[in-house]
Amino acid sequence: MVRLFVHPAIEQVTLEGVLYALADPARLEIVKRLAGETCGLNCSAAAPVDLPKSTQSHHFRILREAGLVRSERRGTEVVNELRCGEIEKRFPGVVSAILKASEKAKRR
Amino acid sequence: MVRLFVHPAIEQVTLEGVLYALADPARLEIVKRLAGETCGLNCSAAAPVDLPKSTQSHHFRILREAGLVRSERRGTEVVNELRCGEIEKRFPGVVSAILKASEKAKRR
Numbered sequence: 001m002v003r004l005f006v007h008p009a010i011e012q013v014t015l016e017g018v019l020y021a022l023a024d025p026a027r028l029e030i031v032k033r034l035a036g037e038t039c040g041l042n043c044s045a046a047a048p049v050d051l052p053k054s055t056q057s058h059h060f061r062i063l064r065e066a067g068l069v070r071s072e073r074r075g076t077e078v079v080n081e082l083r084c085g086e087i088e089k090r091f092p093g094v095v096s097a098i099l100k101a102s103e104k105a106k107r108r
Numbered sequence: 109m110v111r112l113f114v115h116p117a118i119e120q121v122t123l124e125g126v127l128y129a130l131a132d133p134a135r136l137e138i139v140k141r142l143a144g145e146t147c148g149l150n151c152s153a154a155a156p157v158d159l160p161k162s163t164q165s166h167h168f169r170i171l172r173e174a175g176l177v178r179s180e181r182r183g184t185e186v187v188n189e190l191r192c193g194e195i196e197k198r199f200p201g202v203v204s205a206i207l208k209a210s211e212k213a214k215r216r
Binding site for chain 1: 122123124125127128130131132133136198199200201202204205206208209210212213
């Protein structure tokens with residue numbers, strides 16, 4: 001049996017959970033890559049290249065539980081999308097400010 | 109001997125560290141209270157009332173290490189200030205968006 005992904009309703013998503021999920025360089029990188037896409041990315045395209053599969057799964061689970069990412073099985077692969085619109089409505093400006101600051105920090 | 113507080117230089121402050129420090133309801137509350145003050149607050153005025161002293165100290169240490177708070181001994185008390193200007197310059201819009209979203213979430 002294929003295990004289904006569980007996603008919190010947006011009303012259950014907490015600011016603390018979002019911040020915790022983004023307080024990790026690998027997860028922040030995943031979110032940045034997803035933010036650049038409109039139609040989702042499979043896990044290996046979204047995750048930093050040097051991450052083992054099990055670590056990728058762990059990070060995607062935390063991102064899903066925090067309400068940042070929606071994952072969906074399409075055939076044999078899993079496609080991940082950022083829940084941009086919902087998150088932006090719930091916590092205006094937070095994720096976009098974090099992604100922008102992270103880009104700026106990288107250029108230093 | 110009185111132990112001195114250690115504060116990272118602003119160039120050493122990381123976005124991940126800031127997010128981790130704010131991903132806790134008590135620390136977010138402390139930062140919110142400090143953000144409302146221009147001349148600093150002592151620990152008990154800044155921390156949620158029901159926190160034991162040792163837990164307060166733990167949270168202030170994490171906030172200092174993350175670069176968010178500067179603590180200074182003045183006589184017998186410790187006065188804490190948010191490093192607003194420096195943090196805003198390093199990570200524009202991040203802390204202010206988080207504080208605003210947190211206020212909005214509280215009103216729901």
